[in-house]
Amino acid sequence: MAVAWLLVSVAASSSGRRHATFGFGYLADPTNFDIPFRLIPWAVGDSYGRALLVCVLNTLLVSALSIVAATLLGLLVGIMRLSTNWLVRNIALGFIELVRNTPQLVQIIFWYVAVLQTLPGPRQSIRLPFGTLLNIRGLYLPSFVANDVAATLWLLAVVLLLAVPVVWHVRFRGLPLGAKSLLLVVPAVLAFFAGVDHTDRPAMLGFNIAGGVQVVPELVALWAGLSIYAAAFIAEIVRAAILSVHNGQREAALSLGLRPRQVLSKVILPQALRVAVPPTTSQYLNIIKSSSLGAAVAYPELYEIFAGTAMMQSNREIESIALLMGVFLSINLIVSALMNWYNRRILFVGR
Amino acid sequence: MSDLAAPRLPMPGGLAPGHAGRTLPRPVEWARRNLFSSVFNTILTVVVLMLAGLVLPPVFRWAVTHATISGMTRAACTGDGACWTFIRVRFPLFIYGNYPSEQYWRVDVVVALLAAFCTPVLRDGVRHRWLYGLLLLIVFPTLAAVLLAGGVFGLTHVDTSRWGGLMLDLIISFVTVAGSLPLGIVLAFGRRSQLRVVRTLSVGYIEVWRGVPLLTVLFMSAVVMPLFMPEGVSVDRLLRAMAALVLFNAAYMAEVVRGGLQGIAPGQEEAADSLGLSWMQVQAFVVLPQAFRIIVPGIINTVVDLFKDTTLVTIIGLFDLLGAVEQALKDPAWLGFATEGYVFSAAAFFVVCFAISTYGRSMERRLARRQ
Numbered sequence: 086m087a088v089a090w091l092l093v094s095v096a097a098s099s100s101g102r103r104h105a106t107f108g109f110g111y112l113a114d115p116t117n118f119d120i121p122f123r124l125i126p127w128a129v130g131d132s133y134g135r136a137l138l139v140c141v142l143n144t145l146l147v148s149a150l151s152i153v154a155a156t157l158l159g160l161l162v163g164i165m166r167l168s169t170n171w172l173v174r175n176i177a178l179g180f181i182e183l184v185r186n187t188p189q190l191v192q193i194i195f196w197y198v199a200v201l202q203t204l205p206g207p208r209q210s211i212r213l214p215f216g217t218l219l220n221i222r223g224l225y226l227p228s229f230v231a232n233d234v235a236a237t238l239w240l241l242a243v244v245l246l247l248a249v250p251v252v253w254h255v256r257f258r259g260l261p262l263g264a265k266s267l268l269l270v271v272p273a274v275l276a277f278f279a280g281v282d283h284t285d286r287p288a289m290l291g292f293n294i295a296g297g298v299q300v301v302p303e304l305v306a307l308w309a310g311l312s313i314y315a316a317a318f319i320a321e322i323v324r325a326a327i328l329s330v331h332n333g334q335r336e337a338a339l340s341l342g343l344r345p346r347q348v349l350s351k352v353i354l355p356q357a358l359r360v361a362v363p364p365t366t367s368q369y370l371n372i373i374k375s376s377s378l379g380a381a382v383a384y385p386e387l388y389e390i391f392a393g394t395a396m397m398q399s400n401r402e403i404e405s406i407a408l409l410m411g412v413f414l415s416i417n418l419i420v421s422a423l424m425n426w427y428n429r430r431i432l433f434v435g436r
Numbered sequence: 437m438s439d440l441a442a443p444r445l446p447m448p449g450g451l452a453p454g455h456a457g458r459t460l461p462r463p464v465e466w467a468r469r470n471l472f473s474s475v476f477n478t479i480l481t482v483v484v485l486m487l488a489g490l491v492l493p494p495v496f497r498w499a500v501t502h503a504t505i506s507g508m509t510r511a512a513c514t515g516d517g518a519c520w521t522f523i524r525v526r527f528p529l530f531i532y533g534n535y536p537s538e539q540y541w542r543v544d545v546v547v548a549l550l551a552a553f554c555t556p557v558l559r560d561g562v563r564h565r566w567l568y569g570l571l572l573l574i575v576f577p578t579l580a581a582v583l584l585a586g587g588v589f590g591l592t593h594v595d596t597s598r599w600g601g602l603m604l605d606l607i608i609s610f611v612t613v614a615g616s617l618p619l620g621i622v623l624a625f626g627r628r629s630q631l632r633v634v635r636t637l638s639v640g641y642i643e644v645w646r647g648v649p650l651l652t653v654l655f656m657s658a659v660v661m662p663l664f665m666p667e668g669v670s671v672d673r674l675l676r677a678m679a680a681l682v683l684f685n686a687a688y689m690a691e692v693v694r695g696g697l698q699g700i701a702p703g704q705e706e707a708a709d710s711l712g713l714s715w716m717q718v719q720a721f722v723v724l725p726q727a728f729r730i731i732v733p734g735i736i737n738t739v740v741d742l743f744k745d746t747t748l749v750t751i752i753g754l755f756d757l758l759g760a761v762e763q764a765l766k767d768p769a770w771l772g773f774a775t776e777g778y779v780f781s782a783a784a785f786f787v788v789c790f791a792i793s794t795y796g797r798s799m800e801r802r803l804a805r806r807q
Contacts, residue, residue, distance in 0.1 A: 168477075168480075169477060170470065170473075170484075171470035171471055172484045172485070173480055173484060176484065183786065185740075185793075186740070186785065186786045186789035187782040187789070188744040188782075188785050190747045190748060190750070190751075190758065191758060191778060191781055191785065192782070194778060195778040195779075198778065199778050199779075203775070370647075376649075377649040377651040378748075380651065388651055388652065388655075392651075402659050402660050402663060403663065406655060406656050409648075409652045410648045410652050413647065413648050413649055413652065417648075
């Protein structure tokens with residue numbers, strides 16, 4: 086640490102820098118740049134600290150969306166890979182080989198430049214189900230407008246959803262509630278829709294599209310690039326995990342009279358899950374790290390802003406890189422701690 | 437790989453057909469078994485064929501029948517298909533970057549040398565493989581550096597800022613592998629060391645590098661590293677990026693090597709110890725040779741990954757293949773061929789990566805058979 090500090094102070098005093106001292110005090114200074122996409126309110130002139138928060142949220146948003154999509158797509162392709170249907174099996178193989186052998190950066194830029202930028206303008210939007218519009222400015226989703234009692238009802242929905250894992254372990258008169266806790270999801274969904282006054286569908290208004298929520302094309306491209314790339318790797322993990330369950334397990338379960346569906350859900354998948362969790366964790370961490378590639382399509386995530394605009398304007402190179410590394414390292418450590426905890430929970434318990 | 441796909445699971449509707457008694461023409465029998473073995477599979481096949489009928493013809497029309505490849509200017513591209521003319525005309529830029537065209541032969545010689553030096557290392561059943569490995573890691577880089585940079589033996593000097601294209605990706609990858617593998621081995625031993633300080637330092641190094649995005653590391657090399665240099669000293673931009681890539685990938689290599697070291701039964705080491713071999717001898721003659729057999733697939737995966745990741749140097753302003761494509765796309769004479777450009781760069785990377793991973797798989801199979 087002492088050596089690092091010495092190096093930092095040497096660098097800080099070198100002639101290339103305008104600011105002589107190393108420190109994070111500048112985070113309270115006002116900025117004069119805009120962040121085009123954000124989840125929380127932002128105005129030019131807000132502090133660098135708030136810019137950091139906006140960017141962290143943007144990074145987390147695209148990472149979370151990609152982790153969900155990559156897991157679902159990876160599961161699908163991994164199971165397709167084991168299909169008895171020759172066509173399905175080889176389409177999955179082709180997908181995996183194509184995606185795994187081309188650079189992720191090329192894929193992200195391809196989605197952005199070669200796919201999303203060739204979409205029609207707002208007037209000729211592609212109409213998707215549920216009033217969703219797709220055009221060169223991004224994806225316009227219908228949004229829900231809350232009514233008077235929405236706050237209470239939505240809070241209730243969140244509480245119900247949070248109760249699911251808790252109830253899962255509760256025993257009622259000695260019997261585990263387990264899967265019955267999933268019934269809580271139904272009232273949660275009902276409570277959510279009870280709080281909706283009406284849906285706001287995006288529609289053309291003059292030269293612009295009004296209403297709904299706009300998902301910028303940068304986010305869509307980065308999301309597609311991150312999730313498709315990781316899905317190819319997760320598919321191979323899923324395939325290997327399912328194959329790793331010894332065939333005797335399946336035969337034994339079948340001979341005990343379990344149905345094929347039960348064999349899959351009660352015998353094979355729980356064992357495959359154990360094999361799949363550690364490598365999948367590292368794919369999740371890769372997604373979070375690769376979200377910095379958003380810089381290539383100008384999605385305003387951490388790297389794009391803090392190694393770009395914010396660094397240029399504050400002239401704080403060393404602080405910026407320290408912030409970037411620190412934040413990514415912390416997010417990664419938290420995610421891997423969570424996944425390790427989950428991994429320990431599902432580990433085989435010798436009896 | 438498809439031989440591994442023999443399914444062991446009863447996928448929905450995936451029961452093996454029991455028509456062994458009847459004799460049918462072979463293709464029909466094959467189709468029945470692989471495409472129409474059940475109602476569900478038949479539906480799947482029909483759906484897939486319909487989707488293919490919807491997607492493939494337009495793609496084929498764009499890429500082949502309506503595409504243009506002849507001519508020298510944009511005017512040649514009149515059809516509504518792809519304009520491969522753009523790729524053909526700019527091909528030297530994509531491969532050699534801005535390297536002076538009368539010096540292309542130097543790059544070609546380096547590629548030939550690389551092939552010559554690699555062959556004995558990669559071939560099966562070669563004696564003294566480590567000797568050839570050393571040649572590849574020491575003699576070849578020296579020759580390549582002299583040829584590419586020039587400035588001696590009457591070769592004109594070519595500044596690294598003019599290096600680019602696919603050639604730059606290959607150079608960066610080679611240097612990164614050659615540098616990070618030895619460093620990774622040292623780190624892997626460090627992580628298993630009995631000395632607490634060494635172990636903590638190695639673990640800390642590995643976890644920190646693996647916890648940050650490569651882009652921040654490259655950013656550090658491009659922007660922050662120059663600030664740490666003493667007054668008047670400047671290190672080449674490319675060299676800095678390479679150094680960053682070596683340090684970064686060493687952490688990943690270390691984990692691969694550690695996996696291999698853990699796969700060696702402790703009895704091996706104990707037996708060698710009891711024969712009176714020193715620690716160095718035990719590691720060099722007993723542990724590492726066996727560990728390498730386990731880690732080859734992992735190393736090849738890492739090599740493919742880092743080769744793909746060399747595209748990231750575009751973001752810090754070096755002209756690799758992706759950078760060259762983007763440069764060509766900005767040319768006012770060739771605006772509007774982004775799809776062709778990115779499809780070409782993806783295809784070029786695919787060819788190299790697929791070749792490496794296919795080699796890796798065949799190697800894996802050979803090693804598995806030997807055991």
